[in-house]
Amino acid sequence: MSTRLPGGLRLGRVAGVDVLVRPSLLVMAVVLVVLFAPQFELVGYSSPVLAALVLVVVLYVSVFLHECAHLAAARLYRMPVSSITLHLLGGETVIEGESRTPAQELWTSVVGPLTSLALGGLSLVAAPHTPPAVEGILLASAYVNLVVGVVNLVPGLPLDGGHVLRAVLWGLLRDQSLATVVAARCGQVFAVAALSLPFVLARTRGTSVQLFDVALAALIAWFLWSGAVQSLRATRWAEALDVIVARELALAEPAPDDAPPLPADLRGVALLRSVAMNPAPVYVLVDDGGRPVGSLRASDVDAAYRRATD
Template sequence: MTEHGSEPPLARTGTDEPAGGRRPGMLMGRPFGIPVYVSPSWLIIAAIITVLYQPVVDRTLALGPVSYLVAFVFAVLLYVSVLIHELAHSVVARMYRLPVRRIVLYMLGGVSEIEREAPTPGREFWIAFSGPLLSLALAGLGFLSYTLVDPYTIAGVLIWQLWVANLLVGVFNLLPGLPLDGGRLIRAAVWWLTRRPTAGTVVAAWGGRLLAVVVVSLPFLWAWSLQTSPSVFAVLWAVLLAAFIWMGAGSALRGARMRERLPRLRADQLARRVVTVPADTSVAEARRRMGAAGAEAILAVDTAGTPTSIVNEAAASAVPEARRPWVPVSSVARAISPGAVITAGLAGEQLLDAMRRAPAAEYLLLAEDGQVYGVLRTADVNAALARV
């Protein structure tokens, strides 16, 4: 199973790793400059595929224990097919100047983490369709190659595995529901017809939920048609896939509703009023001035009055009260990097894009005339997003 999606509209604290510093798996490489990670959960599904497919290989080739190796190659080829599929999404997204954070391969397939939504339904269509299109094209080439080799050889089995793997990846992802590519094609079509991206997401997400219900019922319908009991493995696998599809569809619905209300998120409305003090001012005096001015943040400036750093409130509060008259604010402040200076008038996606480009705990907000407007804290933005 593969999917592609945009980052949730939350302020990020890093670039190549998720918040908390943990990577999603082992970094395997950077094709086209895109980090590709393999989750440890892939080993579980690789082992399951190997055990289930080994008897088929052994019946065909009679290789004995070597048939396990050939079956394992099938698991590898399946996920190579998933990677190629995801690279198609990512490369097309980059052609449209949409940033791609990374590709992650995991137990249920893969995901391309595209940081922004496509700006038009046409681009959404091509980003979504590029993956299945390439997978089906590779399946066709593999099938033609398969007709030219002896099917009862290792080469014949491997080529069969290759074209079947790409066929599975291509066809499955065209199923009509989010978070699969077929759902994104529906979203693009409804978006184009209604001129409302949210309407497209709602229709495609409910299509995904309906698809989840169908998936979980398939083992029971198949067993009923054969007048037998459903396989426990088939039921568990169907429940796992259905849960993934249902949760992905629900996440898409929540993201769409949030993006629709995102313009309400404004930097100037979240700004904290500041008081400016020289960098050598004591923590005690700076906090006294902040209280007297009714401010919520302290900005350290140089001798020319230029802001140089923002006092970290947690670090300032941690200074023992007896030492505060002797500790300068410069020792509990973070330097202001060029990327941490943003315009107070930014709102919605523009604000989040500015924060993603230069992740920081706090930002200096400037008014249109270049004067200090206030301080914006990432924690305040995340809290506001949770309320949106």
């Protein structure tokens, strides 16, 4: 799950949402085939490359289902989703805007890893009841899905587990910005920790450090670090914008009859999003009971935005 802007080739649409594929996915697909084909050859597959190709397709379908779980949860909470993107290290579902409550953030995040764990568990249970050629592929898929599920639950942003941690801290501390900073800092700690993986693997295998493991660990560390930094930046930006309060920009003069209503207590990112999604020159500000309390000019919101971000 992410709030990053998407980019990539459009594969199609699911439930009104664009499914995009980044070219980096093809690089990873080739790497996975090269990695898994020798394993299939070792266990006696007559067409190991074909088996590895089938496995890669199964894995990307699994990633897609993981993202669909995020999409379904976001839809349940009526949060707009613009795209699902499949890329080098898995996938991301672009949800527009932040969660409004800790519970929203918790459920839209946790359903992804739970789906991966469920797919892994199902593959593991089904494998012994299938022909040997299918069994090997299902066991490999079970292994990868279980790893994906567990890794995604690691409590650091930008991972799903980081969003779960942020939701829990947000619920406990009642401070979304502080929760984001803590979850992002945890993400940075895990990014640095990821760099030690090749050494841990070499030690457990009793071999020397493998170049492939170093490259993969560096890639994972970069992904975690840049995602965590992006979350910190987004929080600082949201904090800077929080000084813009609709009620404080209100004019006493009545709004025209056709002016769209806007809650007077809207502020910061939520206010800018509402104005962007429903453009008009003037809005009528309303209180909790829907009673008009003044008017708000869009140009005044623009000016306040420029002052806040200067």
